[in-house]
Amino acid sequence: MTTQHRPAVRRRLAALAVVAGLAVSACGGDSDDDTATDDAPAQDDSSDDGADDESADDSGDDGADEPADAIEQSGEDREEAIDVTIAESENTDPVMGGTLRYGLEADGNGLNPTASSLSAPGLTMANAVFDTLTAITTDGTAVPYLAESVTPNDDYTQWTLTLRPGITFHDGTPLDAEAVVVNFEAQRAHPLVGLAVKPFYPESGAVEAVDELTVVYTLLEPNAGFPSSLSTQLGFVASPTWLQASLADGTLNQAPVGTGPFMFESRSEDSVTRFVKNPDWWNGEPYLDAVEFLPVTDSDARVELLFGGELDALQTTNQTSILDLTEDDSVQNVLNDASEESFAMINSSVPPFDDIRARQALTLATPVDLYNELIALGVNRPADQMFTPDNPFYNPDVVQEHDDVPGAQALVAEYCAERGGDENTVLGTTTCTDGRINIELQWSGPSVDQTRIADLLNEQWTEAGFNVTFDELLQDEHISQTAFGQYNVNTWRQFGAENPSDDRVWLMCRNIGGISLNWPRFCDEERDAILLEIAATPDPADQVELWQQLTEKINQDYLYIFFNHTLWDNAFTDNVHGVCDHKAPGDDSITLKCSSNGRTWFSAVWME
Amino acid sequence: MAGTGTAHLRGGDAVLRVEDLVVEFPIDRHTKVSAVAGISFDVMRGETLGIVGESGCGKSTTGRAIMQINQPTSGSVVFEGRDLTSLSSEELRAARTKIQMIFQDPISSLNPRRKVRDSVKDPLDIWSRGTEQERLELVDALLEHVGIDPARAAESRPHEFSGGQCQRISIARSLVLDPTMIICDEPVSALDVSVQAQVLNLLEDLKAEYGLTLIFIAHDLAVVKNISDRVAVMYLGKLCEIADSDDLYARPAHPYTNVLVESIPVPDPDVAVTRAAVQGEPPSPVAPPSGCRFHPRCPNADDLCATTEPEIRSIGDGHYVACHHPNVTPVSIGA
Amino acid sequence: MSTHLQSEGRVPEGVLLEVDDLKTHFRTERGLVRAVDGVSFSLQRGKALGVVGESGSGKTVLSRTIMGLLPSNAVRSGSVRFAGQEILDLDAKQMRHIWGREMSMVFQNPMVSLNPLMKIGKQIAEPLQIHLGLDNRAAAETAERLLRDVHIPEARKRLDQYPHELSGGMRQRVMIAIAMACGPTLLFADEPTTALDVTVQAQILELIGEQRRERNMSVILVTHDLGVVAGHTDEIAVMYGGRLVEKAPTRELFANMRMPYTKSLMRSIPKLDDPSHTRLLTIPGRPPDLVNPPRGCRFAPRCAYARDRCHQEDPPLVTADTSPDHVYACWYPVGSPEFEARDAEIMEQITTGVEVGGRR
Amino acid sequence: MNYWLQRAGMAVLLLLAVSMLTFGAMNVLGDPLFNILGPVSGAKDLEGTAQADGYALRTQGDIPSGSYTIVEGVDTLDHGQAVLVVTGDTLPRRADTIAGLDVVSATGTDVTIVGGVVPGQFVQNGPEPSQLADVEAAEEEFYLDRPLPVRYVLWLTDFVQGDMGPQFSKTGEPPVTDLIKERLPRSFALLVMAQILATVIAIPWALWSASKANKPVDRVSTVTTFLIIALPNFALGILLKYVFAIELGWFPQTFNAGDPFLERMYQLFLPALTIALPAAAVYQRLLRTDLITTLQEDFILMARAKGVSRRDILMKHALRPSLFSFITVFGINTGALIGGALVVENIFRVPGLGSAIVEAVLVEDFPVVLAIVMIVAFAFVLVNIVIDVVYTLIDPRVRA
Amino acid sequence: MSDLPESPALLAADVILEDAPSESMASRRTLGIGFWIAVGWIVLIVLAALLAPYLGLKDPDENYINRDLGRPPYPPSGEFWFGSDQDARDVFSRTIYGARVSLVVGFAAMGCGMLFGGTLGMLAGFLRGWFDRVISFVFLVLLSFPALVLAILITSLLDRNLRTVAGTLGFLSIAPVGRLARATTIQYSEREFVLAARTLGAKNGRLMIRELLPNVVIPMGALALLGVAVAIVAEGALAFLGLSVEQELSWGKLILLGSGTNILQDAPWVSMGPIFVLFLTVLALNFAGDRVREYFDVRENML
Numbered sequence A: 001m002t003t004q005h006r007p008a009v010r011r012r013l014a015a016l017a018v019v020a021g022l023a024v025s026a027c028g029g030d031s032d033d034d035t036a037t038d039d040a041p042a043q044d045d046s047s048d049d050g051a052d053d054e055s056a057d058d059s060g061d062d063g064a065d066e067p068a069d070a071i072e073q074s075g076e077d078r079e080e081a082i083d084v085t086i087a088e089s090e091n092t093d094p095v096m097g098g099t100l101r102y103g104l105e106a107d108g109n110g111l112n113p114t115a116s117s118l119s120a121p122g123l124t125m126a127n128a129v130f131d132t133l134t135a136i137t138t139d140g141t142a143v144p145y146l147a148e149s150v151t152p153n154d155d156y157t158q159w160t161l162t163l164r165p166g167i168t169f170h171d172g173t174p175l176d177a178e179a180v181v182v183n184f185e186a187q188r189a190h191p192l193v194g195l196a197v198k199p200f201y202p203e204s205g206a207v208e209a210v211d212e213l214t215v216v217y218t219l220l221e222p223n224a225g226f227p228s229s230l231s232t233q234l235g236f237v238a239s240p241t242w243l244q245a246s247l248a249d250g251t252l253n254q255a256p257v258g259t260g261p262f263m264f265e266s267r268s269e270d271s272v273t274r275f276v277k278n279p280d281w282w283n284g285e286p287y288l289d290a291v292e293f294l295p296v297t298d299s300d301a302r303v304e305l306l307f308g309g310e311l312d313a314l315q316t317t318n319q320t321s322i323l324d325l326t327e328d329d330s331v332q333n334v335l336n337d338a339s340e341e342s343f344a345m346i347n348s349s350v351p352p353f354d355d356i357r358a359r360q361a362l363t364l365a366t367p368v369d370l371y372n373e374l375i376a377l378g379v380n381r382p383a384d385q386m387f388t389p390d391n392p393f394y395n396p397d398v399v400q401e402h403d404d405v406p407g408a409q410a411l412v413a414e415y416c417a418e419r420g421g422d423e424n425t426v427l428g429t430t431t432c433t434d435g436r437i438n439i440e441l442q443w444s445g446p447s448v449d450q451t452r453i454a455d456l457l458n459e460q461w462t463e464a465g466f467n468v469t470f471d472e473l474l475q476d477e478h479i480s481q482t483a484f485g486q487y488n489v490n491t492w493r494q495f496g497a498e499n500p501s502d503d504r505v506w507l508m509c510r511n512i513g514g515i516s517l518n519w520p521r522f523c524d525e526e527r528d529a530i531l532l533e534i535a536a537t538p539d540p541a542d543q544v545e546l547w548q549q550l551t552e553k554i555n556q557d558y559l560y561i562f563f564n565h566t567l568w569d570n571a572f573t574d575n576v577h578g579v580c581d582h583k584a585p586g587d588d589s590i591t592l593k594c595s596s597n598g599r600t601w602f603s604a605v606w607m608e
Numbered sequence B: 001m002a003g004t005g006t007a008h009l010r011g012g013d014a015v016l017r018v019e020d021l022v023v024e025f026p027i028d029r030h031t032k033v034s035a036v037a038g039i040s041f042d043v044m045r046g047e048t049l050g051i052v053g054e055s056g057c058g059k060s061t062t063g064r065a066i067m068q069i070n071q072p073t074s075g076s077v078v079f080e081g082r083d084l085t086s087l088s089s090e091e092l093r094a095a096r097t098k099i100q101m102i103f104q105d106p107i108s109s110l111n112p113r114r115k116v117r118d119s120v121k122d123p124l125d126i127w128s129r130g131t132e133q134e135r136l137e138l139v140d141a142l143l144e145h146v147g148i149d150p151a152r153a154a155e156s157r158p159h160e161f162s163g164g165q166c167q168r169i170s171i172a173r174s175l176v177l178d179p180t181m182i183i184c185d186e187p188v189s190a191l192d193v194s195v196q197a198q199v200l201n202l203l204e205d206l207k208a209e210y211g212l213t214l215i216f217i218a219h220d221l222a223v224v225k226n227i228s229d230r231v232a233v234m235y236l237g238k239l240c241e242i243a244d245s246d247d248l249y250a251r252p253a254h255p256y257t258n259v260l261v262e263s264i265p266v267p268d269p270d271v272a273v274t275r276a277a278v279q280g281e282p283p284s285p286v287a288p289p290s291g292c293r294f295h296p297r298c299p300n301a302d303d304l305c306a307t308t309e310p311e312i313r314s315i316g317d318g319h320y321v322a323c324h325h326p327n328v329t330p331v332s333i334g335a
Numbered sequence C: 001m002s003t004h005l006q007s008e009g010r011v012p013e014g015v016l017l018e019v020d021d022l023k024t025h026f027r028t029e030r031g032l033v034r035a036v037d038g039v040s041f042s043l044q045r046g047k048a049l050g051v052v053g054e055s056g057s058g059k060t061v062l063s064r065t066i067m068g069l070l071p072s073n074a075v076r077s078g079s080v081r082f083a084g085q086e087i088l089d090l091d092a093k094q095m096r097h098i099w100g101r102e103m104s105m106v107f108q109n110p111m112v113s114l115n116p117l118m119k120i121g122k123q124i125a126e127p128l129q130i131h132l133g134l135d136n137r138a139a140a141e142t143a144e145r146l147l148r149d150v151h152i153p154e155a156r157k158r159l160d161q162y163p164h165e166l167s168g169g170m171r172q173r174v175m176i177a178i179a180m181a182c183g184p185t186l187l188f189a190d191e192p193t194t195a196l197d198v199t200v201q202a203q204i205l206e207l208i209g210e211q212r213r214e215r216n217m218s219v220i221l222v223t224h225d226l227g228v229v230a231g232h233t234d235e236i237a238v239m240y241g242g243r244l245v246e247k248a249p250t251r252e253l254f255a256n257m258r259m260p261y262t263k264s265l266m267r268s269i270p271k272l273d274d275p276s277h278t279r280l281l282t283i284p285g286r287p288p289d290l291v292n293p294p295r296g297c298r299f300a301p302r303c304a305y306a307r308d309r310c311h312q313e314d315p316p317l318v319t320a321d322t323s324p325d326h327v328y329a330c331w332y333p334v335g336s337p338e339f340e341a342r343d344a345e346i347m348e349q350i351t352t353g354v355e356v357g358g359r360r
Numbered sequence D: 001m002n003y004w005l006q007r008a009g010m011a012v013l014l015l016l017a018v019s020m021l022t023f024g025a026m027n028v029l030g031d032p033l034f035n036i037l038g039p040v041s042g043a044k045d046l047e048g049t050a051q052a053d054g055y056a057l058r059t060q061g062d063i064p065s066g067s068y069t070i071v072e073g074v075d076t077l078d079h080g081q082a083v084l085v086v087t088g089d090t091l092p093r094r095a096d097t098i099a100g101l102d103v104v105s106a107t108g109t110d111v112t113i114v115g116g117v118v119p120g121q122f123v124q125n126g127p128e129p130s131q132l133a134d135v136e137a138a139e140e141e142f143y144l145d146r147p148l149p150v151r152y153v154l155w156l157t158d159f160v161q162g163d164m165g166p167q168f169s170k171t172g173e174p175p176v177t178d179l180i181k182e183r184l185p186r187s188f189a190l191l192v193m194a195q196i197l198a199t200v201i202a203i204p205w206a207l208w209s210a211s212k213a214n215k216p217v218d219r220v221s222t223v224t225t226f227l228i229i230a231l232p233n234f235a236l237g238i239l240l241k242y243v244f245a246i247e248l249g250w251f252p253q254t255f256n257a258g259d260p261f262l263e264r265m266y267q268l269f270l271p272a273l274t275i276a277l278p279a280a281a282v283y284q285r286l287l288r289t290d291l292i293t294t295l296q297e298d299f300i301l302m303a304r305a306k307g308v309s310r311r312d313i314l315m316k317h318a319l320r321p322s323l324f325s326f327i328t329v330f331g332i333n334t335g336a337l338i339g340g341a342l343v344v345e346n347i348f349r350v351p352g353l354g355s356a357i358v359e360a361v362l363v364e365d366f367p368v369v370l371a372i373v374m375i376v377a378f379a380f381v382l383v384n385i386v387i388d389v390v391y392t393l394i395d396p397r398v399r400a
Numbered sequence E: 001m002s003d004l005p006e007s008p009a010l011l012a013a014d015v016i017l018e019d020a021p022s023e024s025m026a027s028r029r030t031l032g033i034g035f036w037i038a039v040g041w042i043v044l045i046v047l048a049a050l051l052a053p054y055l056g057l058k059d060p061d062e063n064y065i066n067r068d069l070g071r072p073p074y075p076p077s078g079e080f081w082f083g084s085d086q087d088a089r090d091v092f093s094r095t096i097y098g099a100r101v102s103l104v105v106g107f108a109a110m111g112c113g114m115l116f117g118g119t120l121g122m123l124a125g126f127l128r129g130w131f132d133r134v135i136s137f138v139f140l141v142l143l144s145f146p147a148l149v150l151a152i153l154i155t156s157l158l159d160r161n162l163r164t165v166a167g168t169l170g171f172l173s174i175a176p177v178g179r180l181a182r183a184t185t186i187q188y189s190e191r192e193f194v195l196a197a198r199t200l201g202a203k204n205g206r207l208m209i210r211e212l213l214p215n216v217v218i219p220m221g222a223l224a225l226l227g228v229a230v231a232i233v234a235e236g237a238l239a240f241l242g243l244s245v246e247q248e249l250s251w252g253k254l255i256l257l258g259s260g261t262n263i264l265q266d267a268p269w270v271s272m273g274p275i276f277v278l279f280l281t282v283l284a285l286n287f288a289g290d291r292v293r294e295y296f297d298v299r300e301n302m303l
Helices: A003-030 A045-054 A070-077 A120-129 A177-189 A193-200 A240-248 A250-254 A299-307 A319-327 A356-365 A368-375 A405-419 A448-464 A475-483 A500-506 A525-536 A540-557 B059-066 B089-096 B116-127 B132-145 B150-155 B163-175 B193-210 B221-227 B245-250 B255-263 B303-307 C059-067 C120-132 C136-149 C155-159 C168-180 C198-215 C226-232 C250-255 C260-268 C308-312 C337-352 D002-029 D032-036 D086-097 D131-141 D148-160 D176-211 D216-229 D233-247 D261-295 D298-306 D310-318 D320-347 D353-362 D366-394 E008-017 E025-029 E032-054 E091-127 E129-143 E147-157 E162-189 E192-199 E204-240 E251-257 E261-266 E269-302
Strands: A099-104 A134-136 A142-144 A147-152 A158-163 A207-211 A214-218 A262-268 A272-277 A290-295 A313-316 A331-336 A341-346 A436-444 A466-473 A489-494 A560-565 A568-573 A587-591 B014-026 B032-044 B048-052 B074-079 B099-102 B181-185 B213-218 B230-235 B238-244 C015-028 C031-044 C048-052 C074-082 C103-106 C186-190 C218-223 C235-240 C243-249 D049-052 D055-060 D067-072 D083-085 D102-107 D110-114 D121-123
Touching: A099 A120, A099 A299, A120 A262, A120 A272, A120 A290, A120 A313, A142 A147, A158 A177, A177 A193, A177 A207, A177 A214, A177 A240, A240 A250, A262 A290, A299 A313, A299 A319, A299 A568, A299 E261, A313 A319, A319 A331, A319 A568, A319 E261, A341 A356, A356 A405, A356 A436, A356 A448, A356 A466, A368 A448, A368 A560, A405 A436, A405 A448, A436 A448, A436 A475, A448 A466, A448 A489, A448 E251, A466 A475, A475 A489, A500 A525, A525 A540, B014 B059, B014 B213, B032 B059, B032 B213, B032 B230, B032 B238, B048 B059, B048 B221, B059 B074, B059 B099, B059 B181, B059 B213, B099 B163, B099 E192, B116 B132, B116 B150, B116 B163, B132 B150, B132 B163, B163 B193, B163 E192, B193 B213, B193 B221, B193 C260, B213 B221, B221 B245, B230 B245, B230 B255, B238 B245, B238 B255, B255 C198, C015 C059, C031 C059, C031 C074, C031 C218, C031 C235, C048 C059, C048 C226, C059 C074, C059 C103, C059 C186, C059 C218, C103 C168, C103 D298, C120 C136, C120 C155, C120 C168, C120 D298, C136 C155, C136 C168, C168 C198, C168 D298, C186 C198, C198 C218, C198 C226, C218 C226, C226 C250, C235 C250, C235 C260, C243 C250, C243 C260, D002 D148, D002 D366, D002 E129, D002 E147, D148 D366, D176 D216, D176 D261, D176 D310, D176 D320, D176 D353, D176 D366, D216 D261, D216 E269, D233 D261, D233 D320, D233 E204, D233 E251, D233 E261, D233 E269, D261 D310, D261 D320, D298 D310, D310 D320, D320 D353, D320 D366, D320 E147, D320 E204, D353 D366, D353 E147, D366 E147, E032 E091, E032 E269, E091 E129, E091 E162, E091 E204, E091 E251, E091 E269, E129 E162, E147 E162, E147 E204, E162 E204, E192 E204, E204 E251, E204 E269, E251 E269, E261 E269
Parallel strands: A099 A290, A099 A313, A436 A466, A436 A489, B048 B213, B048 B230, B099 B181, B181 B213, C031 C243, C048 C218, C048 C235, C103 C186, C186 C218, D049 D083
Antiparallel strands: A134 A142, A147 A158, A158 A214, A207 A214, A262 A272, A272 A290, A313 A568, A331 A568, A341 A489, A341 A560, B014 B032, B014 B074, B230 B238, C015 C031, C015 C074, C235 C243, D049 D055, D055 D067, D067 D110, D083 D121, D102 D110
């Protein structure tokens, strides 16, 4: 119609589309590549980031929660150990100059932290151009980054954040309290991103600028771990000028303006995005002249390009690639499996899985060992819960049942006898036919590896008494169907926030709705209470007991059939240095984490 | 020349009477070719009318227009008292059984995928004549008659026969419905000379035997003369001359007929080869010359010929010509 | 080798072409097709030889064999001496110097014998450039002159036209112009008028005769039409089943036909002089299968005059008593008592119409 | 001239028909509103209650054939579970205009609807019908409130003005036009390269084969074409990738749009070859057959009789008249090659139109699908018109 | 007037006379051993697909992990004829089972195309006039979509089960089949034998069924064989894009599963097995179709 009001309409449409886009962010790197996604049941990594962050973490900044950090541990505790090369700086002096070419597993569909769904690739790119308000150190603590300080009130319901003075955005806009507020409100107003923000903040007065550099956050409930949430997507601060402009012109989402060590230069979707050095970066001049990001969806090809010298760095979760990369001496690998878990997820809101017997039957029927042998190639550590064994919150007593076909058959028979006539609204059939439960398995495709996983699961599920219908959907639709509860069981990947308390956004009753982030749509007030209590507990040591209760509950609810801990590999050629020399501003004794859910940082990187 | 006029039409027992037949084919939206531009003739019962002319003169189109294969643009085709152009398709279907047609390419006029005897029997099946047994007997008798072994015909397809044999089979097929008239469109021009004689003789014999009326269309004047009682000469869609065949060849009145006759190479070295009797080639029927269509090539032509189309008129003895300056003085009829 | 053949002296008067026991066989999966099976004759410079026969008689294969324009599955044997030079063993490369320059050919259908996508001028110029090495300009001028020679009006304009813009007769004239371009001494005209209307046919035959006389060229006119050869040749060779069955000077042949085949052929043609409804003589059956030709005389199975001997023994070519140049291959030729006796019966039958439709 | 006008008219007609068919199929078989607003599954999720204009809609039984009852008030709704029938905001008013819906009884606020599919169901989060604004915006943007023919005309008007609209999926960005601008050059380069390769391979091969017709080498080459043609392009692509990219490492395995032009062309070689080889085999067979037919024409014999050399006969006399079926098929084949490109882009991971349309089709992103289908159809029509022109250039007979 | 050859031998001579060597007569006159080998293969593969469950093959979905062989994929061996895939499933039995969908789709699609396309094409070619113009235009419209794009479009809008995939491909084959049927019909309906039958009083129905159909059916039959091959390939392409029948094996899907760079590098047999069988089947169909066409073409020419 009239072109005049078009932009507005588009914006709204865009907003709606992002609901589907939650998916995008949720599934992250999976995108269109078969091989890249091998291991990952629908990847969910990045949106966690986005979402986690927003879920306010009460558990206190100074709280010493120690989420498993990968680099050192991952090698040792793995059942089948992989050689791990630790990227560590030698004692040579950094050299200025050079362009780092970084192979991403996919391209993001936008680089606006308040609107785009940033998955591992998007977050990695964002790390170049934006800075977060806080950052996570190697021991898992959140420290101020763009912020000078973050301090709570007594009950952790209110946090006061002071910004570092004198910082400007690349477009010259000064970084002030108002900018932070604008960013927060943009996120909360966003139909997708807002989903993870809204439930934890009051409708008004959530964030207020007290003076030019001071912002006060007011939470609905105590969250002692709040600062860690400012280290991810929510913590990125974009130029308010640019945010304003991008509302009118959606294409600006592709040309981000932040405060980061590198400035946006050019971006061609699906080919290359280039950032150049910001010589006036507030935390010192970066070493590299430029960083280029190249999405190469085929993991093998990405590895080939790295070996061939076309790339200097890459990210992957593909087991074959990881095996290749770790075998090669000329490659430095930063490995981390503390982040996400791969699992099959069950929708408890639709029969038959509203009945725990059906869920348990499916869990019993699942060939977890075979999965880890064939699909994961033994590279990943098998998982029974969301924590790796080296995590202090790990509950050794939680052992997920699996590969018990007779047990499953018995439960199926029992269920069908009793509730076989209910309607499975996803399939539009009765829940049982001839004593077998009808279910639909959904995944994001087309993907060879996802298909293999489906075949593998189907084989034993069928044996155990399930009639499995396949539903392969494009990622966007897969996620939206999941968000709307239109699935029986799917393959998925999530959890693993730096502060596990941030993962509550996936678990709480309040996150169930038309669009649910609580994908299984399982509401348990008791569980919510535990989560709130964890958030209110500042000392991680005091949280252990609570976490163990929680993992136990999760295990007994049969909502997630855990396969393994996703292993991220960020690989660098041996002429790249300083990847893990990322220090807290103003205090070189504090080293920041250099790998989290596949993302790495660039300000300390230099090349020979 | 240009055969407008109907002076040459005879009354009496005409089996077929064609009047002012015009057949036009559209080339594109604006132009059309008049392949046949208003010709008239009649054929008496038991008579053989030969139609000769060079390629593109409209002789085949005339034959097809009589059969209503090519819909005439105007004019009438009165066969046994009924105007075929005005019949409904069902009436036409029935009427056509009385006229049959034989085509130039003997092999392509038989269905390559059907046994030859079945093709011959087909008309009987269509019209459900007699019992199956009677049909077969009739077909076999006819095949025998045209010199084809019925047993072989029963199990062979057209490609297993020679051209001459196929032409006989076609003839047999055209006879099964006991037609009054057969239109032969260049029936021998695809055949070798030795075979040509076989077919010509066969046609003569069958004509006598079945009391057929024939229209024989060909470009070979000698062949036409041999078989015809009366011959019509066509040029560019018009009728030039029509006369009894012996008379026509003995006294060609139209300059074009004369040219045709003189152009025929005679298999006798003692006959002096004259200079080519005419230069040039027939013009395109899309843009025919004005007046008499032959005038640009005619040795007798004058200004009149270029502007006025000649009427057909008699030069005596049933000999008619459409020419302002015929080689033989016309007799004046009536006045 | 060919170079000396085209040397300045050109071809001397006298015998231009000598063909001796020429055989052309085609290897096919049905077996060997003996398309030309032992043909011998000679041709004087400036003379016109008519080769007459029905389809499959080998007349076309004969002319192409002499010319050397055969497909790869053809096997030739015997001898073809052109201007005293054996040319049968020349390969295509060597023959190229002869083609167009010493011998050329006019084909049956002018509609398809000119390259539809090439301008007339270029097609005429091509042999001039190949053989005489003329440059474009000279070739164009010569081409124009050639077109005038074959009586094509507006010759210059025609050079820039494409074949489809010309009528059939014009095209055949162009073909003749191309064939004449390098002044060959031998012209093969393979059914040059079959595809043309009768009025145009006369013009073309006249043109070929005119060119022959002007250039003192030999012509081999291949046709099925006895009428065509009667007026335009010096000699006639009649072929049947791959063999030469009768050959004589034109006048002699028509006056004293010896071969019953020639005679029958003559009698089966309707003639203008005969009155309407004249009963035609028919030749029953069909031409012989060249893979398995009949024993004895190849015409015997169809010959109304054949006797036992004809089915057993192959008649040799013998010279007629009427003329030393008249040869024929028949045991019981026209004029022999055996022939005459049978002929009387046949004529009787024809006039009474007993024989209907020539059974097989 | 007249002819070209007619030709152009025909082309326009064809494009209209193609667009109508595609547009119609997508609007009738698919559900645009559903696809714009993305999130919702098919009819099955309508089970439950819905609220609109103060009415609530309760579904009964299987949706497509089931009945719905509009019940009064929103109080029957579960919190956060509301199901909004998008067109339902006007359902009571417009029920009779909704295709396939039959209002059986409407007493007071209680309306029972039997049969039909309710288009554009939308599950909404939270009790406030805030999405209604978006629905209306979408209806306006995509003219969904208009009848189908009007919608088509409006869409077409925008389209011919170069406005292909926003994408349905993702964030609506970039606009389809931008997406096309980004993807088209790659696919175009791929196809052009493939056709050039195919031609460059096919013509000399056919000439060589025809000149050796039925000799052993020709037979071998005929068998080769057979083998190539029998290998589907996805299989051929995999084979080529395996041999040349993986085993021999001569070519990269994937396309990288960031590289310089020449590099990209080099990366496109294998995909182009995958498309080109079967095409070349088809062209070769056609051309060889036509050449052999042409070589049997009298005018070739005539040329030989003139003394033209074998080589010149092939090149100057035989080739040009033999090109017609090749050229025709070259044009027709463009369509098939675009289909092939779709698969091949997938194997070699070239982000072109092929992958774009596969993705778009999967999420039913109609503006993108429509745009690509139209581009493809346009290309097809254009190529065939160009081929007509080439005809007239080659064949003077057509010019007349 | 041209001389008409009257005996096969003469014809041979005439054919030979034409300058360029023609196709070997031997290979054209008979269908040849190659044809029967091709037909044999097609029969074999059809039987194997039909009888797959009774052939004692390995379960195509079972993971036959064999610790002695190390980590799958296992190379071809006595145990795994075509090797195994990454999940230790037997590629050979998967290929045989995959034939079922591929063949059903191939034959069903072509059958559908022949039935509708053939009928429409024949009607259009026979009736001409406006009907022909409309049908021809519809064919043209359908043909100006790249077939695969259209297939994707339709399959995406419908459920992807065996019926819709076969139906879609069948729908797509209507236009090409119809065009050929129309062209052949026109070619034959201008032959004199059709005219002759018409003048003998045959009605349209009879003309179409008795005179035209037998002539049109033969080239169509040859086309049908080629068409089955095309449909099988098209299904493969759809499967390769993940758009064919869900949850069932087909050759395209098997090839897709073995086509990742990694698996291609480590275990080419996973894709090569199905590629090989698909290739042979398509080759056999193409070859048989081509032979049939050539065989009848020659007989046609002999008329």
